[in-house]
Structures are given as structure tokens and as C-alpha cells.
Amino acid sequence: xxxxxxxxxxxxxxxxxxxxxxxxxxxxxxxxxxxxxxxxxxxxxxxxxxxxxxxxxxxxxxxxxxxxxxxxxxxxxxxxxxxxxxxxxxxxxxxxxxxxxxxxxxxxxxxxxxxxxxxxxxxxxxxxxxxxxxxxxxxxxxxxxxxxxxxxxxxxxxxxxxxxxxxxxxxxxxxxxxxxxxxxxxxxxxxxxxxxxxxxxxxxxxxxxxxxxxxxxxxxxxxxxxxxxxxxxxxxxxxxxxxxxxxxxxxxxxxxxxxxxxxxxxxxxxxxxxxxxxxxxxxx
Amino acid sequence: xxxxxxxxxxxxxxxxxxxxxxxxxxxxxxxxxxxxxxxxxxxxxxxxxxxxxxxxxxxxxxxxxxxxxxxxxxxxxxxxxxxxxxxxxxxxxxxxxxxxxxxxxxxxxxxxxxxxxxxxxxxxxxxxxxxxxxxxxxxxxxxxxxxxxxxxxxxxxxxxxxxxxxxxxxxxxxxxxxxxxxxxxxxxxxxxxxxxxxxxxxxxxxxxxxxxxxxxxxxxxxxxxxxxxxxxxxxxxxxxxxxxxxxxxxxxxxxxxxxxxxxxxxxxxxxxxx
Numbered sequence: 223x224x225x226x227x228x229x230x231x232x233x234x235x236x237x238x239x240x241x242x243x244x245x246x247x248x249x250x251x252x253x254x255x256x257x258x259x260x261x262x263x264x265x266x267x268x269x270x271x272x273x274x275x276x277x278x279x280x281x282x283x284x285x286x287x288x289x290x291x292x293x294x295x296x297x298x299x300x301x302x303x304x305x306x307x308x309x310x311x312x313x314x315x316x317x318x319x320x321x322x323x324x325x326x327x328x329x330x331x332x333x334x335x336x337x338x339x340x341x342x343x344x345x346x347x348x349x350x351x352x353x354x355x356x357x358x359x360x361x362x363x364x365x366x367x368x369x370x371x372x373x374x375x376x377x378x379x380x381x382x383x384x385x386x387x388x389x390x391x392x393x394x395x396x397x398x399x400x401x402x403x404x405x406x407x408x409x410x411x412x413x414x415x416x417x418x419x420x421x422x423x424x425x426x427x428x429x430x431x432x433x434x435x436x437x438x439x440x441x442x443x444x445x446x447x448x449x450x451x452x453x454x455x456x457x458x459x460x461x462x463x464x465x466x467x468x469x470x471x472x473x474x475x476x477x478x479x480x481x482x483x484x485x486x487x488x489x490x491x492x493x494x495x496x497x498x499x500x501x502x503x504x505x506x
Numbered sequence: 507x508x509x510x511x512x513x514x515x516x517x518x519x520x521x522x523x524x525x526x527x528x529x530x531x532x533x534x535x536x537x538x539x540x541x542x543x544x545x546x547x548x549x550x551x552x553x554x555x556x557x558x559x560x561x562x563x564x565x566x567x568x569x570x571x572x573x574x575x576x577x578x579x580x581x582x583x584x585x586x587x588x589x590x591x592x593x594x595x596x597x598x599x600x601x602x603x604x605x606x607x608x609x610x611x612x613x614x615x616x617x618x619x620x621x622x623x624x625x626x627x628x629x630x631x632x633x634x635x636x637x638x639x640x641x642x643x644x645x646x647x648x649x650x651x652x653x654x655x656x657x658x659x660x661x662x663x664x665x666x667x668x669x670x671x672x673x674x675x676x677x678x679x680x681x682x683x684x685x686x687x688x689x690x691x692x693x694x695x696x697x698x699x700x701x702x703x704x705x706x707x708x709x710x711x712x713x714x715x716x717x718x719x720x721x722x723x724x725x726x727x728x729x730x731x732x733x734x735x736x737x738x739x740x741x742x743x744x745x746x747x748x749x750x751x752x753x754x755x756x757x758x759x760x761x762x763x764x765x766x767x768x769x770x771x772x773x774x775x776x777x778x779x780x
Contacts, residue, residue, distance in 0.1 A: 401741040
């Protein structure tokens with residue numbers, strides 16, 4: 223079941239004096255079951271791209287296939303509800319959208335809305351909260367009383383509770399402290415590795431992208447300029463320069479080690495993995 | 507005398523927990539102070555207390571030796587600006603020019619003087635070519651620069667940055683950090699920056715570390731990072747180089763160098779192949 227953009231363009235304020243082409247003829251096939259990062263400078267079209275995945279935005283030109291659904295420019299869409307159940311979108315600063323009186327009610331809102339019976343919706347909410355590491359004694363408190371990292375996990379639980387096949391996260395770690403970020407990263411890795419969810423992550427954090435994302439899509443001024451394995455992108459100094467990207471420190475360190483004669487496998491992309499492989503090559 | 511003296515300040519939103527608990531430190535004129543701490547450590551509350559957005563009920567804050575209280579808070583506020591986290595939440599004007607003008611209008615600056623002031627500060631932040639742009643057509647870094655220009659036009663002594671770079675892309679972050687550094691070093695503006703960005707802390711003069719509302723450390727950044735285990739204990743991030751040291755220490759490899767190249771040299775020396 224593909225995620226396929228076909229010559230898709232999106233124009234804000236179409237036919238108006240302020241018309242602005244945010245996406246320009248995008249052809250893109252996103253792998254199922256993988257973690258794909260979408261990166262690019264502010265205004266490059268990242269959010270516009272991912273908001274097509276659950277038809278929050280409809281293409282101005284071209285088309286898009288997501289799972290069994292096909293969305294074509296200019297056609298009325300009949301399957302928005304099932305599509306939005308299958309593709310969950312976690313917005314930037316998603317904690318601002320918490321609104322219910324209690325954590326559990328907030329998380330149950332999605333499943334209720336998609337037609338689950340109240341009892342089942344609550345059960346799904348409880349399961350999702352446990353999965354994101356929110357303990358039962360927090361279920362009945364107001365979401366506003368939680369810390370930033372907890373709030374964001376509750377917002378993500380609201381999406382997980384609807385059991386989507388694809389989860390899109392727009393800047394999931396922005397503004398969180400290191401501990402909060404780590405919690406979110408561990409969460410999405412487990413969603414992918416143990417539950418097989420397809421993840422699409424919009425991020426500015428190139429180190430996180432390098433460490434954890436299988437594939438990377440780079441957008442620049444609304445155009446697709448790269449799509450391929452993450453490690454190949456970051457190994458290519460010319461490309462980083464062309465895309466105006468800073469080389470993450472972890473990549474510089476890895477390159478330096480390889481240049482000085484150490485051997486590192488392709489998988490060694492986190493400091494822990496690098497240290498482990500290097501340790502076998504030095505005398506202690 | 508220091509420009510800002512914070513003396514035994516506490517603050518609680520409710521009766522059970524103190525968000526800021528008996529915090530004291532001084533900020534020198536023209537210095538660049540970063541405040542770090544995990545979410546919920548009291549950083550933003552402290553920033554709001556200094557800015558007079560929350561009333562100081564326990565302890566004192568003195569600016570230029572004068573205690574900030576309810577009577578003088580509005581005059582103190584003119585000396586101080588805040589740049590908030592979300593660039594989209596702080597726009598008022600429909601163009602960059604209007605936005606910078608907003609503060610000046612409130613200050614009853616004559617309209618014939620306004621254009622020159624606006625031009626001066628737009629130039630200062632590098633946005634002179636963007637004065638007639640609409641805010642939505644600017645990048646995040648540019649929007650934050652407009653916010654800073656609007657504040658500079660009010661001629662403040664102190665600017666508080668409340669996680670002002672956390673929503674920006676790497677390029678935007680770099681732009682704003684450079685501007686902050688220039689304002690503190692070149693223009694004698696005192697900067698207090700609440701941040702999670704360890705690389706930013708390294709460019710500041712002083713670093714205040716908060717933990718659970720209390721002052722945990724207040725020192726030069728080099729000194730603060732000299733003890734990464736202590737920062738780890740309170741769940742704070744450490745610079746990349748310290749992470750490398752820690753990752754290798756787990757494999758019983760002790761690295762002593764202060765830079766990455768030095769560390770790679772050390773590894774080469776003990777490598778079996780070299």
C-alpha cells in the first residue's frame with residue numbers, strides 16, 4: 223500500500239494576487255514501515271507536504287495515493303473520515319490542542335469521533351496512554367497540570383488511540399528539554415519497530431534525523447531535491463552544502479574517525495554504536 | 507552595583523509547590539546570561555518575574571538598585587523587552603514597518619520621527635530590505651528579528667529571550683544567536699536568555715542553572731560544563747564533546763582532550779592498527 227505523490231503541486235491563495243506555489247510538482251514514493259524524515263528550511267513546504275497525507279490540504283494539481291485512497295486535484299473527496307483514521311497527524315506544539323477536562327477524556331475524543339463505543343474509546347485511550355508512558359494516576363488530572371513533555375505525549379496518545387497505520391509528526395521534539403525529547407524519540411522508535419507503524423517526521427534537528435530516520439526527504443522552495451537513505455545524504459558533503467545544511471557534529475566525528483583509519487559499519491549512527499565499534503579496535 | 511539583583515525570590519502558582527524557590531543572583535550590565543533547566547524547573551517563571559509579568563511577592567528584584575514594585579513597574583517595563591518562543595504569536599502589524607512602529611506609537615513618538623527610527627533598527631537587525639513585507643512571507647528567523655527590532659526601537663537596557671530560537675530552523679537559530687551575541691558585546695544591552703541550546707550557553711558570559719525552582723549553579727559556562735555528571739543528574743543536556751567522553755567511558759576508554767580532533771588523536775594512539 224503506497225504513499226505516492228504524483229506531480230503534486232499546491233498553491234496557496236490560488237487565482238489571487240498573493241498566489242504562492244508552496245509545493246511544485248512533487249513526485250515522491252514513501253516507503254511503508256520505515257521512518258522517513260522530511261527536512262528543509264523554514265518555508266520550504268514541509269508542513270504543506272505532510273498536511274496532504276490526511277487531506278487537510280487537497281492538491282491544486284496532480285494527485286496523491288495514500289493506502290487505498292486516491293486524492294486527485296479538483297475532485298470531491300468522499301473518504302475523508304476513514305483516511306483521517308488511518309493517517310494520524312501530530313501537529314507542531316501539539317500540546318496546545320489539549321482541551322478536555324481530564325487526560326483520559328482528551329485522548330478518548332479521537333476514537334469517539336471515529337465511531338468507537340464510549341467504553342471501547344476509553345479502553346483505547348487507556349492503552350494509548352500506557353504506551354506513551356503516562357501512568358494511571360494521571361488519567362483523571364487536567365492535561366494543563368502536566369509538564370511539557372507529558373502534555374506532548376498525551377497529544378500523541380490521542381492519535382495512537384485511533385490506531386492509524388501512518389503517523390505524521392511535525393517537529394515532535396521542538397521546545398522540549400533533553401529528557402522530554404528522549405522520551406518522544408524512544409516512543410516513536412517503539413511505534414515503528416514493535417508496532418510496524420509508518421512514521422513521517424518533519425524536523426529541523428538534523429542530528430536526530432541522522433540517528434534515527436531510515437530515509438530522508440529534502441525540500442527546497444517547494445521542490446523535492448533529495449529522497450533516499452539518510453546516511454547517504456549526510457555522507458555527501460557536496461549535497462549538504464548545496465542544501466545549505468550544517469553537518470551534525472556526530473557526522474563530523476564519524477567522518478574524522480573513518481579518515482584516521484578506523485572502521486565503522488553503516489549502522490553505527492549514534493554515539494553509543496560508534497563507541498562500541500571503536501572500542502573493539504583500540505587497546506584499553 | 508549590578509544592573510539586576512535578584513534577592514531570595516520565590517513564586518508559587520498554587521499552594522502545594524513553589525515554581526521558583528529562594529533564587530538569588532546578580533546580572534551585570536551588558537552581560538549575556540543564559541538560564542538553563544529542564545521543563546518545569548522555573549526558568550520561564552523567573553523570566554516573567556524579572557520582566558514584571560508576574561508580581562514579586564516573596565523576595566526582591568532590583569533594577570539599577572531600585573526595587574521593582576507595583577508603583578514603578580510600568581516605568582521599569584520600558585527598560586525591558588521580551589522576545590517569546592513562537593515567532594507567529596508576536597506580530598501585530600500588517601507589514602514589518604507597521605510592526606516596528608507599534609511600540610513607538612504606544613510611546614507617543616511623533617510620526618515624523620518614526621520612519622528614521624524604524625529604518626535605523628530594521629538595519630540593525632538586517633531587515634532594511636523587508637520593511638514592506640507581510641509577516642507571513644518571512645522566515646521564522648526573520649520574524650524573530652522583526653520582534654527584536656521592535657524592542658530595540660524602544661531603547662531598552664535589558665532584553666529577555668524566552669526560548670526565542672527553539673522554533674527556528676538551524677539557519678534561523680544561527681542568525682538569532684549571532685544577533686544576541688552582537689547586542690550584548692557591541693551595544694551594551696543586557697541579555698537574559700532562557701534556552702535549551704547548549705551551544706548557545708557556550709557563547710554566553712554567565713550561566714544560571716535552575717532545578718526544581720532552585721538555583722543549582724551560577725557560573726561561567728566552561729565551569730558549568732566541567733561537571734557533566736552533575737548536569738546529567740538533573741536531566742540536562744551536555745555539549746557534544748562531553749557526550750563523546752561519556753560514550754567511550756562506558757567502554758572503559760578514557761578520553762582527556764578538550765576537542766574532538768584531540769579525542770580522535772587519543773583513540774589513534776591506542777588503536778591496534780596504528
